[in-house]
Amino acid sequence: MEKPTRLALLKEIAEFLNEETETYNMIQSALKYLIEGTTFTTGWIFFIDDDGQHELVAHYDLPGALAKQNCKYMCEGTCWCVQAYQNKKLTKASNIINCSRINLANRAFHEESEGITHHATVPLRSGDELFGLLNVATPYKTSYSEEDLELLESVAFQIGSAIKRIALTDQEKEAARISERNRLARDLHDSVNQLLFSVKLTAHAAQGISNEEVSRKAFNIIEETSQQAVNEMRALIWQLKPVGLEQGLVKAIQNYSDVLQLDLTVSVEGLINLPSNIEENIYRIIQEGMNNTKKHAQDTEIKLKLAQNQDYFYVEIKDYGIGFNMQQTSYNNSHGINNMKQRAKAVKANIDITSEENNGTQIYIKVPL
Structure with a gap:
């Protein structure tokens, strides 16, 4: 199958990213678009937090050595690109001459390296905000052209912008959810909770004036059941709206x-x-x-x-x-x-x-x- 032109590939990825609303699905699919649309044969993405802790959040068609033991060599230890990223020294797409992760994996499973010995890396960013690293590799290739690195930077910028957009959208949705939870909590407190409390008081009063043992037992059961329902309703209201958090x-x-x-x-x-x-x-x-x-x-x-x-x-x-x-x-x-x-x-x-x-x-x- 003929590969799309780089411009067509960027357009295809951009159209996909504009429609995606979930971060992890977006990252995995964008990586797939990149690998299938270029001469790169494998890729992986790390999220990296402010402490330098990295999380493997997506990978595509990893060689056997890197995929072994649930991607053990990708997830453990550290490497130059993560350290350089953390130290603010990795600012653009770069060739990695010596990757400790690939070296360790290939040393352990040399027959399953599939020719992957080097990779290129690029930060995922939106403006000044950094999210992690996009890495790609090709069998028996030790360095990548400026054209390849420019493509990587363009895709990384697209993915970084999509991560930021989804995060902002999620924040807006969360604010709307909190507002709706607060409204629902108020409604439950003012209506259902008060009705249950009224039932409890009525049952208690009826129990006191009833002369029949069967009736008194029935009203007692109604009172106890109502109290249980009131307790459950209070817990539900607290889950919806943390009353008291202002204190x-x-x-x-x-x-x-x-x-x-x-x-x-x-x-x-x-x-x-x-x-x-x-x-x-x-x-x-x-x-x-x-x-x-x-x-x-x-x-x-x-x-x-x-x-x-x-x-x-x-x-x-x-x-x-x-x-x-x-x-x-x-x-x-x-x-x-x-x-x-x-x-x-x-x-x-x-x-x-x-x-x-x-x-x-x-x-x-x-x-x-």
Whole structure:
């Protein structure tokens, strides 16, 4: 199949990126367009955070040596291009003369290198904002022409602009979701919650004036059921709208633990003073962790540590329940876990969740400030 011209390829990628609304799907597909539309045969993309920690977020047609053991050699250790990127020395598309990742992989699986020994790299950026690196390679090729590098820079700029656009769109959607949640929380509180409370009071009153034992028992059941419904409604309203967050993160968490009837111990180091976006997302992550303890841990004890300094905000959430097996497929597909990870990513935080059966669950969050 004949390759498109470079101008046609850039147009094709641009049209695709303008329609895409999800970052990871966009990156993977854009990489596929690039590799299939050029003489490059493989490529991979890293996201890199402010600490220099890199995440392999997309790859296409990697040679066997690099793909082995779930891309082990791509994910572990460091390399020149990531270090140069972190040190602000990698500002344009460049040839990489010596790649430690490729060297280690080829040394371990030399029969599966497929001729890949060198690669080219280019930062993904939008204006002054950097997101990571785009790398490409071709068998038995040790350097790339200026024309190839210019193409890489153009594609990298397109992808970087798309990442920024999607992030801004997601922020607008999140603001709209928060507004709608707040409206729904108010409506539930003013209507359904008040009706349930009225039913509870009426049942209690009727129980006191009834002379029949059967009636009194029925009204008692109605009262208890109504109280349970009121408790559930309060918890739902708290999930929709963190009432009390205006009094601070610690107060909101303590109030929510009371709603869930959890035994919460909070320790604080430093002055907790967070931007509203970080505070909202961190609260939602902690809230999700507390919900999981309530639903699954078969225990009510939670220990929470919050610490802030001039560089980081740090959170530890620990329960002492039954835990779970992190190797199970259901863990990776958990809506709650994925929601916590997405919220962490929204504030550029690192989140680490660990658990063992019969040994509780721990959540660690580190947010750069």
